[in-house]
Amino acid sequence: MSLKNFSELFINLDSSSSTNKKLEILKNYFSINNNLENSWSIYLLTGKKNKRFISGRSIKSFFSDIYEFPLWLIDTCYLRVGDSAEVITLLLNSKNIGKTEVMKDISLDELLNKVLPELAVLKEEEKKLRIKEIWEELPKENLLIFNKILTGTFRVGVSIGLITKSISQLVNLDESIISHRLMGDFEPSAQAYKFLVNKKIDLEELSYKPYPFLLATTFEKKISEESINNFQYEWKWDGIRIQLIKRLGKVSIWTRGEDLVNRSFPELVENTLFIKDDFVIDGELLVWNFKDELPMNFSFLQKRINRKAPSKLIQNNLPIIFIAYDLLELKGEDKRQLNLRNRRINLEKNFHKWISESEKDISKIFKISNLLFPKNWEDAENLKNKSRENGTEGLVIKNKNSIYASGRKKGIWWKYKVDPMQLDAVLIYAKGGSGKRAGLYTDYSFALWKDGQLIKFASAYSGLNNAEIKELDKWIRKNTIEKFGPVRSVKPEMVFEISFENIQVSNRHKAGISVRFPRISKWRKDKHIKDADTLENAKKLMISKS
Amino acid sequence: MTKDSSDLIKYSTQGLYCEIADIWIDPHKPVKKALITHAHMDHFTFGCDEYISTYETSKILKERVGNAINIKTYDYGKEFKINGINISFHPSGHILGSSQIKFNFGGETWLITGDFKRQKDYTCKEYEKVKTDYLISESTFGLPIFKWEEAQKTAGDISKWVDSSPDKTSILFCYSLGKAQRLLNEISKSNFKNNIYTHNSINNMNNCYKKLGINIVNTEKFDKTQNLDKFKGSLILLPPALHKGSYLKKFKNIQTGFASGWMAIRALRKRSGYDKGFVISDHADWEAILNTVKESEAKNVFFHHGDSDALSRYLNEKSSINVLNFESRK
Numbered sequence: 111m112s113l114k115n116f117s118e119l120f121i122n123l124d125s126s127s128s129t130n131k132k133l134e135i136l137k138n139y140f141s142i143n144n145n146l147e148n149s150w151s152i153y154l155l156t157g158k159k160n161k162r163f164i165s166g167r168s169i170k171s172f173f174s175d176i177y178e179f180p181l182w183l184i185d186t187c188y189l190r191v192g193d194s195a196e197v198i199t200l201l202l203n204s205k206n207i208g209k210t211e212v213m214k215d216i217s218l219d220e221l222l223n224k225v226l227p228e229l230a231v232l233k234e235e236e237k238k239l240r241i242k243e244i245w246e247e248l249p250k251e252n253l254l255i256f257n258k259i260l261t262g263t264f265r266v267g268v269s270i271g272l273i274t275k276s277i278s279q280l281v282n283l284d285e286s287i288i289s290h291r292l293m294g295d296f297e298p299s300a301q302a303y304k305f306l307v308n309k310k311i312d313l314e315e316l317s318y319k320p321y322p323f324l325l326a327t328t329f330e331k332k333i334s335e336e337s338i339n340n341f342q343y344e345w346k347w348d349g350i351r352i353q354l355i356k357r358l359g360k361v362s363i364w365t366r367g368e369d370l371v372n373r374s375f376p377e378l379v380e381n382t383l384f385i386k387d388d389f390v391i392d393g394e395l396l397v398w399n400f401k402d403e404l405p406m407n408f409s410f411l412q413k414r415i416n417r418k419a420p421s422k423l424i425q426n427n428l429p430i431i432f433i434a435y436d437l438l439e440l441k442g443e444d445k446r447q448l449n450l451r452n453r454r455i456n457l458e459k460n461f462h463k464w465i466s467e468s469e470k471d472i473s474k475i476f477k478i479s480n481l482l483f484p485k486n487w488e489d490a491e492n493l494k495n496k497s498r499e500n501g502t503e504g505l506v507i508k509n510k511n512s513i514y515a516s517g518r519k520k521g522i523w524w525k526y527k528v529d530p531m532q533l534d535a536v537l538i539y540a541k542g543g544s545g546k547r548a549g550l551y552t553d554y555s556f557a558l559w560k561d562g563q564l565i566k567f568a569s570a571y572s573g574l575n576n577a578e579i580k581e582l583d584k585w586i587r588k589n590t591i592e593k594f595g596p597v598r599s600v601k602p603e604m605v606f607e608i609s610f611e612n613i614q615v616s617n618r619h620k621a622g623i624s625v626r627f628p629r630i631s632k633w634r635k636d637k638h639i640k641d642a643d644t645l646e647n648a649k650k651l652m653i654s655k656s
Numbered sequence: 657m658t659k660d661s662s663d664l665i666k667y668s669t670q671g672l673y674c675e676i677a678d679i680w681i682d683p684h685k686p687v688k689k690a691l692i693t694h695a696h697m698d699h700f701t702f703g704c705d706e707y708i709s710t711y712e713t714s715k716i717l718k719e720r721v722g723n724a725i726n727i728k729t730y731d732y733g734k735e736f737k738i739n740g741i742n743i744s745f746h747p748s749g750h751i752l753g754s755s756q757i758k759f760n761f762g763g764e765t766w767l768i769t770g771d772f773k774r775q776k777d778y779t780c781k782e783y784e785k786v787k788t789d790y791l792i793s794e795s796t797f798g799l800p801i802f803k804w805e806e807a808q809k810t811a812g813d814i815s816k817w818v819d820s821s822p823d824k825t826s827i828l829f830c831y832s833l834g835k836a837q838r839l840l841n842e843i844s845k846s847n848f849k850n851n852i853y854t855h856n857s858i859n860n861m862n863n864c865y866k867k868l869g870i871n872i873v874n875t876e877k878f879d880k881t882q883n884l885d886k887f888k889g890s891l892i893l894l895p896p897a898l899h900k901g902s903y904l905k906k907f908k909n910i911q912t913g914f915a916s917g918w919m920a921i922r923a924l925r926k927r928s929g930y931d932k933g934f935v936i937s938d939h940a941d942w943e944a945i946l947n948t949v950k951e952s953e954a955k956n957v958f959f960h961h962g963d964s965d966a967l968s969r970y971l972n973e974k975s976s977i978n979v980l981n982f983e984s985r986k
Contacts, residue, residue: 183800187966201800547927549924
């Protein structure tokens with residue numbers, strides 16, 4: 111029941127690749143530790159809101175000050191290791207630490223509820239001394255975990271799903287109940303763990319929690335062997351997926367990332383209160399351009415999310431709409447086990463009733479997802495290819511006979527996305543990766559031509575396989591022009607096909623454009639840099655879209 | 657032609673070269689005369705007219721590449737002369753037979769450490785402290801994040817790892833020459849009770865060590881045509897080359913580990929795909945490199961292999977030692 115146990119748990123999980131083994135390790139851990147420690151462990155393992163007590167930068171400079179150790183050398187080490195907490199732990203190995211081990215039995219609760227919050231409010235100089243003290247009082251084996259918790263970077267390869275499964279097996283309760291109880295905020299306490307494993311299922315206890323979201327998987331060709339009529343078709347919007355909840359008269363808006371965002375969208379809360387019934391609706395939130403009847407770019411939505419308590423002006427300039435997809439709960443009754451046909455009928459019936467019954471006109475903000483009716487699969491493909499014209503990114507195809515399951519389950523919903531936009535660009539900068547990719551150059555910047563010059567237009571990290579990453583890393587090291595800290599400029603020689611979802615005007619970028627979700631789709635070894643695209647070509651993509 | 661000893665030994669991507677003696681050290685291309693520091697294959701190239709090494713290195717090399725090579729041997733500490741330069745081998749503590757090479761020319765000395773370590777290793781001679789004017793040191797692990805634990809502690813960890821999974825076969829990957837023998841030696845001294853099997857390439861090296869008078873615990877040869885259930889609960893040592901590919905496909909219930917200094921870094925461990933990393937190295941760690949530089953009393957130091965930039969800058973800032981760069985001297 112301690113940091114020591116948790117540290118062992120981390121090592122055990124970290125050194126096993128089999129899911130079954132991890133499951134056994136978790137079950138064993140939860141069965142031998144007390145409620146309070148289990149609660150903190152879940153908090154750390156799910157990593158939803160792990161607090162950062164000091165920054166990665168601070169831990170490095172504290173170490174540098176305490177041990178009179180050059181900061182540049184720590185930074186050099188960081189490039190190899192890719193994690194501040196780990197670098198410092200490795201460097202501590204040769205220091206006089208773990209002297210007293212007086213903290214060897216410290217509990218997670220004491221650490222996270224007392225020691226660290228107390229440390230966080232200290233002045234810099236005292237903070238430094240306190241951290242040194244702790245390093246000396248903790249056993250060596252627990253330092254990595256401590257430093258990770260301290261910097262809020264604790265992570266280990268277990269999913270929420272696996273944690274859910276382990277607890278569900280341990281206490282013999284249905285997984286969907288555990289996962290529902292784990293939704294939203296999880297405030298660690300003995301009570302919270304007791305609630306999690308409670309055999310009695312009390313709906314009221316869950317009243318503020320969203321249901322686990324049902325997530326779409328990527329479209330598979332084999333689906334088109336089935337009849338087109340087995341499925342429901344809707345546009346795939348590029349907004350934020352939310353559950354709009356009204357229970358016992360209270361409204362909550364939960365994102366798919368399990369953030370409560372009521373404060374960012376007060377007008378939605380307000381309008382929802384005009385609906386008489388209680389309900390849970392799954393849908394999409396968008397910032398809407400009413401003139402063109404098109405969604406506004408995602409960056410505007412981002413602005414709205416980040417702005418808590420937005421002014422009326424912002425609400426007017428960046429108006430939102432909510433598109434309802436699915437009715438999960440009505441008047442306190444869980445409807446997720448109904449099939450989609452029936453859920454849709456329920457949704458339509460109630461939605462129209464609510465709009466017409468409301469004292470205030472709420473039809474401006476509340477929309478219902480329009481269904482599309484392709485006649486055959488070719489038709490569906492054509493629809494998908496035209497999706498950019500109305501500001502969507504493809505289709506969502508839903509099995510009409512399916513229930514509303516939890517998580518990313520195959521065979522229920524599919525996303526059928528429009529092909530990405532593509533440009534051939536030249537690699538001009540590379541930066542060292544972090545985490546698993548430490549010690550390799552894996553963060554790349556790409557440029558397009560403008561008046562005979564290469565102008566940076568996007569950065570991308572993903573898309574190459576491990577062998578290509580290694581090969582490119584070698585090439586980068588050999589073809590470096592200049593080093594600026596962790597960044598190298600390289601000879602403009604390599605051309606890559608970059609895929610992205612969207613393109614927009616941007617004043618913040620030198621190129622005057624920015625792209626969404628850029629990634630490498632192909633290493634064009636066959637292309638010379640003079641064959642790379644120009645900024646003009648990029649801008650044409652923007653025009654052809656609208 | 658070299659006039660004085662200040663550039664007696666030069667660096668190229670093909671290896672280190674002494675022009676006056678017309679001799680290469682661990683060359684990567686066939687040359688007339690090659691000094692070989694030790695018998696790891698990345699320090700050996702086929703096709704040289706003549707090789708010169710310690711007796712142990714010659715024996716191991718012949719075991720690995722056959723008897724056809726023309727190899728001359730000298731004992732540690734015994735000076736021999738080539739074109740007026742006195743050359744001698746000194747133990748480097750890396751593996752059995754490994755050596756540092758000292759060049760003495762006109763009263764000034766150059767020392768090439770070769771691969772070396774300062775930790776205790778019961779399967780080879782301990783590193784000999786040699787004073788020199790010019791030092792060429794390896795710096796494979798030249799960052800302060802590398803700090804080796806006692807080998808006995810690592811052996812204990814391996815032992816615990818095997819014990820903790822009695823229903824599994826534990827497969828530990830390690831280099832066939834040097835690392836495997838050191839591990840076997842340390843494991844046999846720990847409380848290890850389970851069976852140990854070794855791959856043929858490791859067996860050959862074990863036998864070679866035994867013939868050269870090193871005590872290596874007897875292990876059974878790993879034969880994967882046997883019923884694999886037999887290996888449950890035991891430890892199998894395999895060379896790393898067998899980790900990827902189809903070699904292990906037949907095994908159901910295994911856990912894998914890799915014994916190497918690189919396993920100190922979690923990202924490398926995760927990328928490499930081994931379940932577990934055991935940190936044990938036959939190279940010097942950061943502190944050992946710094947100590948070696950200091951004890952050698954060298955005024956001029958070169959580093960090669962690994963992170964030489966950090967070491968150079970650190971020494972230039974913290975000491976009066978002149979750290980030179982091969983590249984910029986060209």
